[in-house]
Amino acid sequence: MTMAITVDQDQTQQQDAAGQGLNANPTKMWEPSNIESKEMTKFRIFVNQKHNLSLANYDDLWKWSVDDVENFWAAVWEYTKVISSTQWTNKVVETTGPMDNFPTWFEGARLNYAENALWCRDAHKTAIISTGELQATPKRLSYAALYEQVLKTAKAMRAAGVVKGDRVAGYIANCVEAVIAMLAAASIGAIWSSTSPDFGTVGVLDRFAQIRPKLLFSVNAVVYNGRPHDHVGKLKTVLEGLDGMVEKVILIPFVESMPCDASAVPKGITWDAFLKSGESDPATELTFEPLPFNHPLYILFSSGTTGKPKCIVHSVGGMLLQHKKEHVLHGNLGPQDTLFQYTTTGWMMWNWLVSGLTLGATIVLFDGSPFKPGPGALWELVESEQVTAFGTSAKYLQALEDAQYKPKEHHGLKKLHSIYSTGSPLKPESFDFVYSQIKQDLLLGSITGGTDICSLFASHCAVLPVYRGEIQCRSLGMKIEAWRGPEDPVVGISGDLVCSRVFPCMPVYFWNDPEHAKYKAAYFDNYPGVWYHGDYVWINPNTGGIIMLGRSDGTLNPNGVRFGSAEIYNIVDTYSEIADSLCVGQSISGGTDERVVLFLKMADHYPELTADLIQRLKVHIRNQLSPRHVPAFILKTDDIPYTINGKKVEIAVKKIISGKKVVPSGTLVNPESLNLYYDIPALRE
Numbered sequence: 001m002t003m004a005i006t007v008d009q010d011q012t013q014q015q016d017a018a019g020q021g022l023n024a025n026p027t028k029m030w031e032p033s034n035i036e037s038k039e040m041t042k043f044r045i046f047v048n049q050k051h052n053l054s055l056a057n058y059d060d061l062w063k064w065s066v067d068d069v070e071n072f073w074a075a076v077w078e079y080t081k082v083i084s085s086t087q088w089t090n091k092v093v094e095t096t097g098p099m100d101n102f103p104t105w106f107e108g109a110r111l112n113y114a115e116n117a118l119w120c121r122d123a124h125k126t127a128i129i130s131t132g133e134l135q136a137t138p139k140r141l142s143y144a145a146l147y148e149q150v151l152k153t154a155k156a157m158r159a160a161g162v163v164k165g166d167r168v169a170g171y172i173a174n175c176v177e178a179v180i181a182m183l184a185a186a187s188i189g190a191i192w193s194s195t196s197p198d199f200g201t202v203g204v205l206d207r208f209a210q211i212r213p214k215l216l217f218s219v220n221a222v223v224y225n226g227r228p229h230d231h232v233g234k235l236k237t238v239l240e241g242l243d244g245m246v247e248k249v250i251l252i253p254f255v256e257s258m259p260c261d262a263s264a265v266p267k268g269i270t271w272d273a274f275l276k277s278g279e280s281d282p283a284t285e286l287t288f289e290p291l292p293f294n295h296p297l298y299i300l301f302s303s304g305t306t307g308k309p310k311c312i313v314h315s316v317g318g319m320l321l322q323h324k325k326e327h328v329l330h331g332n333l334g335p336q337d338t339l340f341q342y343t344t345t346g347w348m349m350w351n352w353l354v355s356g357l358t359l360g361a362t363i364v365l366f367d368g369s370p371f372k373p374g375p376g377a378l379w380e381l382v383e384s385e386q387v388t389a390f391g392t393s394a395k396y397l398q399a400l401e402d403a404q405y406k407p408k409e410h411h412g413l414k415k416l417h418s419i420y421s422t423g424s425p426l427k428p429e430s431f432d433f434v435y436s437q438i439k440q441d442l443l444l445g446s447i448t449g450g451t452d453i454c455s456l457f458a459s460h461c462a463v464l465p466v467y468r469g470e471i472q473c474r475s476l477g478m479k480i481e482a483w484r485g486p487e488d489p490v491v492g493i494s495g496d497l498v499c500s501r502v503f504p505c506m507p508v509y510f511w512n513d514p515e516h517a518k519y520k521a522a523y524f525d526n527y528p529g530v531w532y533h534g535d536y537v538w539i540n541p542n543t544g545g546i547i548m549l550g551r552s553d554g555t556l557n558p559n560g561v562r563f564g565s566a567e568i569y570n571i572v573d574t575y576s577e578i579a580d581s582l583c584v585g586q587s588i589s590g591g592t593d594e595r596v597v598l599f600l601k602m603a604d605h606y607p608e609l610t611a612d613l614i615q616r617l618k619v620h621i622r623n624q625l626s627p628r629h630v631p632a633f634i635l636k637t638d639d640i641p642y643t644i645n646g647k648k649v650e651i652a653v654k655k656i657i658s659g660k661k662v663v664p665s666g667t668l669v670n671p672e673s674l675n676l677y678y679d680i681p682a683l684r685e
């Protein structure tokens with residue numbers, strides 16, 4: 001299918017290295033069947049009838065969704081059956097003027113996220129399946145049992161003095177109690193914020209000290225790589241740093257084989273004792289605080305690889321509406337689905353997963369290594385629990401391929417209809433792997449968005465084909481464009497990812513940012529009044545698909561030619577001699593020019609970086625991309641820095657090799673690796 005994107009011919013033919021190596025005619029990997037039955041189609045028909053339109057396909061619908069912002073979001077609200085105690089009384093949103101004037105959405109409406117997640121009270125319908133490493137049998141919680149647990153927890157929270165606007169935090173494994181505590185907090189109008197136990201104590205303090213939580217939920221221990229690890233030691237260090245801010249610490253006996261002594265933790269109480277503390281409240285039904293759309297639901301944190309993380313506040317209504325749009329319309333998910341997402345509680349994909357409850361679907365939580373006891377760990381789960389939608393990271397799919405594990409040879413994956421991949425761009429070869437070694441007939445949705453919006457900009461779509469290497473589409477309601485400069489959108493040429501119309505899951509504000517200075521600097525400095533996301537992107541004029549090329553601030557710019565690091569990674573990743581790579585620019589000539597440096601971490605079986613390999617790579621890059629893409633230096637490194645959420649840390653390395661000193665934050669898994677990049681003889685000018 002050819003998308004009706006209007007393209008200026010001159011633009012596509014422009015002599016520009018940007019996007020040269022990108023294929024505007026990619027192979028179609030999958031075609032959806034029976035699209036009439038899909039929610040996206042039904043929604044389009046609903047919109048046509050309601051507004052007397054004749055939108056014929058997804059492309060038409062997307063255009064309408066970003067032109068008629070008010071009617072679009074009102075239609076999503078109605079179609080996905082948002083539960084609210086009061087309807088909105090006025091405009092859906094003010095759409096004129098700059099985007100950074102903090103628009104009020106659905107003025108007058110009152111709603112509660114937890115109420116929307118707990119509408120199903122069925123005792124026979126599983127809400128949560130929870131499992132992980134060394135857990136013999138998954139735990140299951142029905143919707144009725146989930147409601148009961150949230151009720152008890154909310155009563156205990158109220159007894160502990162939690163009120164609307166208080167922060168409730170979790171330094172917590174991906175377990176049922178995390179979801180229960182989050183929903184209980186949300187029912188009260190308190191604000192949930194979580195980090196995962198693998199975060200170092202400095203990283204956690206950098207986050208929680210800023211938001212001063214009243215309650216902290218945590219676990220006694222975690223299991224990773226086949227053995228239990230005590231968590232209480234780290235928890236105590238965090239509590240010392242929080243210096244009395246937290247009024248109660250609720251300790252969950254997550255690993256049964258490990259001690260769970262709440263008396264060893266300052267202000268500690270066990271999960272059971274905490275629940276008991278609310279029993280004097282006779283309520284048998286949850287009280288869902290009726291909240292304005294913009295009321296805070298979550299605080300998430302920017303990765304802050306070089307400074308203190310920013311505390312990004314997301315709204316009740318924004319999260320609910322956006323996630324329902326993504327799951328129901330784009331994913332075609334509903335109560336019949338079992339949604340799995342490999343994530344920790346410290347990644348926004350956890351929040352995304354939990355929103356599966358708002359559909360009445362079953363969600364699957366998993367804690368621990370996805371490769372223990374073996375590479376089939378998650379696929380056994382997919383098979384036994386009949387997972388229908390499986391979310392993971394591009395890195396995991398690569399690791400699975402490297403381990404030469406072929407799920408289709410070991411598992412019946414009959415019910416699986418979708419795989420989602422995120423965290424970093426999904427390279428074209430991974431599409432081949434998924435379709436040949438996992439399952440041929442499924443939607444492989446490469447999806448992208450992030451913490452800043454706790455959702456997606458460009459995503460999967462159940463009514464569109466999947467093309468090799470591409471994200472299927474720009475999401476409904478998200479006016480994503482590639483800009484080469486202010487008001488200069490391009491198609492078929494790479495540019496900065498912007499979103500040029502208001503959308504409801506824009507953060508409502510940053511915590512401790514009363515003048516909104518940090519907020520505006522984060523998204524609105526580059527293009528005043530227009531959301532600049534900091535990614536570098538290419539939109540295919542033929543398919544409407546998207547390719548992410550890396551971070552804009554990591555964009556490579558040698559001799560004035562701009563391109564993204566992902567273009568280089570796509571080539572390097574095809575070499576089995578190379579275990580990993582990092583491609584960054586080094587600023588030279590007093591900052592007036594830049595040269596590209598490619599660092600390679602060698603595979604175990606090929607420990608030395610040989611002249612032959614360098615030569616092969618250079619020729620490959622020259623032929624597949626252009627001579628201007630060939631790095632000035634290709635150097636061996638012993639380690640590549642990563643964030644805990646699996647992202648390569650390009651900017652810090654770029655700064656270091658350009659002569660700056662960088663103080664690593666607690667977000668890096670391997671902060672010591674940054675030392676490898678200081679004062680490299682070959683890079684002295």
Ligand SMILES: CC(=O)CC(=O)O
Binds near residue numbers: 422424448456
């Ligand atoms: C959806 C995403 O974009 C997730 C991420 O990469 O953080």
